[in-house]
Amino acid sequence: MRVLLVSPRLAIQKGDFLGSGVPYWPIELAVLATRLRDLGRDVSVIDLFGAGTRTFTESGDHYLQGRPIEAYAGSEAVRDAGVVVIYAISYMSHAEVLGLVRWFRSEHPRVPVLVMENAQAVTAYSLPRVADAFFDAGAHGLAIGDVWPVWESIERALLDPDEEGPANLCLASQRGGDPSLWSRPRDDHRRHPIPAWDLFPLEGYWALPYAHGPKQRKYLPVLTSRGCPYPCDFCVVPETNDRRWRGDDPEHVAGMLIELRDRFGVFDFHIEDLNPTVRSERWSAICEELIRRDAGVRFYFVSGTKAETVKLDQVGLLARGGCRFLSISPESGSKSVMKAIGKPFDYTHGLELVRACREHGIRTQACFLVGHPAETGEDRAASEAYLRSMVRAGLDEAAIFIVAPFAGSRLYADEKIELRGGLGALPTFTPKGRDDFGVVDAARKRLIRAFFIEKLKKGADLWMQGLRGVLGRPQTKMENLPLRVVFVMSRVAGLRARRTLGRAARFPGSARDGVAA
Numbered sequence: 001m002r003v004l005l006v007s008p009r010l011a012i013q014k015g016d017f018l019g020s021g022v023p024y025w026p027i028e029l030a031v032l033a034t035r036l037r038d039l040g041r042d043v044s045v046i047d048l049f050g051a052g053t054r055t056f057t058e059s060g061d062h063y064l065q066g067r068p069i070e071a072y073a074g075s076e077a078v079r080d081a082g083v084v085v086i087y088a089i090s091y092m093s094h095a096e097v098l099g100l101v102r103w104f105r106s107e108h109p110r111v112p113v114l115v116m117e118n119a120q121a122v123t124a125y126s127l128p129r130v131a132d133a134f135f136d137a138g139a140h141g142l143a144i145g146d147v148w149p150v151w152e153s154i155e156r157a158l159l160d161p162d163e164e165g166p167a168n169l170c171l172a173s174q175r176g177g178d179p180s181l182w183s184r185p186r187d188d189h190r191r192h193p194i195p196a197w198d199l200f201p202l203e204g205y206w207a208l209p210y211a212h213g214p215k216q217r218k219y220l221p222v223l224t225s226r227g228c229p230y231p232c233d234f235c236v237v238p239e240t241n242d243r244r245w246r247g248d249d250p251e252h253v254a255g256m257l258i259e260l261r262d263r264f265g266v267f268d269f270h271i272e273d274l275n276p277t278v279r280s281e282r283w284s285a286i287c288e289e290l291i292r293r294d295a296g297v298r299f300y301f302v303s304g305t306k307a308e309t310v311k312l313d314q315v316g317l318l319a320r321g322g323c324r325f326l327s328i329s330p331e332s333g334s335k336s337v338m339k340a341i342g343k344p345f346d347y348t349h350g351l352e353l354v355r356a357c358r359e360h361g362i363r364t365q366a367c368f369l370v371g372h373p374a375e376t377g378e379d380r381a382a383s384e385a386y387l388r389s390m391v392r393a394g395l396d397e398a399a400i401f402i403v404a405p406f407a408g409s410r411l412y413a414d415e416k417i418e419l420r421g422g423l424g425a426l427p428t429f430t431p432k433g434r435d436d437f438g439v440v441d442a443a444r445k446r447l448i449r450a451f452f453i454e455k456l457k458k459g460a461d462l463w464m465q466g467l468r469g470v471l472g473r474p475q476t477k478m479e480n481l482p483l484r485v486v487f488v489m490s491r492v493a494g495l496r497a498r499r500t501l502g503r504a505a506r507f508p509g510s511a512r513d514g515v516a517a
């Protein structure tokens, strides 16, 4: 039987380079592809984003980046599919994922369509929270949590309505009930399948002049652990992972990097784990193994890890093992906001870690958020003061997010923040649908300004970062930005030009006179 795996287009909010548009890869879909092959299934992949990174389509308040699914109508992959799996990679692409479900149901009414949760991203969402929307669109089933270990029973339940499915599958026939009671089975595997990247359009990702981490010509994202033990109230991960953290064996991780290096000629790896360093000794063992095997690879912790779990006396070993970038998440400079979030932060350790990384040539990023419902003006001032002290300690970059209600987070369940437009509003980390968006956006801009002012005081550092960014040799994420802005703006300009030419052809005179048709 042929299983068709589909990854959606990327949604980019118009005029927003801070809260949407980051090209995440469908890692867990590629892991499932490996499992399917091991089980002897035929696997096809349609990665709409990767196959069309230069194609932009306008859709209300955002653009969709990638090839539209209609381009595959009548293709062998669609025609021969026995089961279709659509990957709900990001909450920002929710409307696109729903559209894909509808398209497959009308194109291929008899083929089961399964929507698969992305449990390993803070930008994703908990499918039970939006189950009705998927079933109304025609999905046969929703698979939540870890899918690859239980694929065979999912497949049996999809193809045979009398078959009982595993706990992490909800079928259309069982819809209803309390979605918060659906369970995600434990996946305690210490050796996850190595993603089948050969099935994906890697060149499309590599041709982009930007990435989630500092962009190298060729790179691959990897997961070395799953889940996170912390309970942050703005985050979907406590629900999608039941606060369980599972790390792969160090030898397996080192072996995976070396195998990917040899298969794809890639030496740079973006570690996309939610919280890679939860057991700090695991990364020491991974580095020792990489050094012992003379791997010659570089790796970048590109998602904010918990700073306290990286020990100061471990930083030198991380650097020797190949670490070049570390993102940490202070979130807020205010202890009372951190208490409301549910995650403590050791501010002294944060500064010492930044200093230690600078000494060992590891670039650092600190992630802050603004707009938490518990945040006051004093708390924002505390964040600014702490950010300034981090820059003085040697911080390379800051990422400032605005809190948004992602489906599955506690803030979403408590309805503490509403977005105008409800489910129709694009949920991003620049949530323009918030009633107080003007206030929280101004707070973000103040933090960004404080960061740059403090950086300028430090001399040539910032200028060198700008130069590397313009030359396309980034060592931090922020250095991706110049080429990313040029790329996106040029695609948007092309879109507008085509639209204007289209109008001119249909209504001669309107384009020349600048009159909207």
Ligand code: SF4
Pocket: 122, 228, 229, 230, 231, 232, 235, 236, 237, 238, 274, 275, 306, 343
């Ligand atoms: S530390 Fe908090 S924000 Fe980060 S993944 Fe865990 S729960 Fe989410």
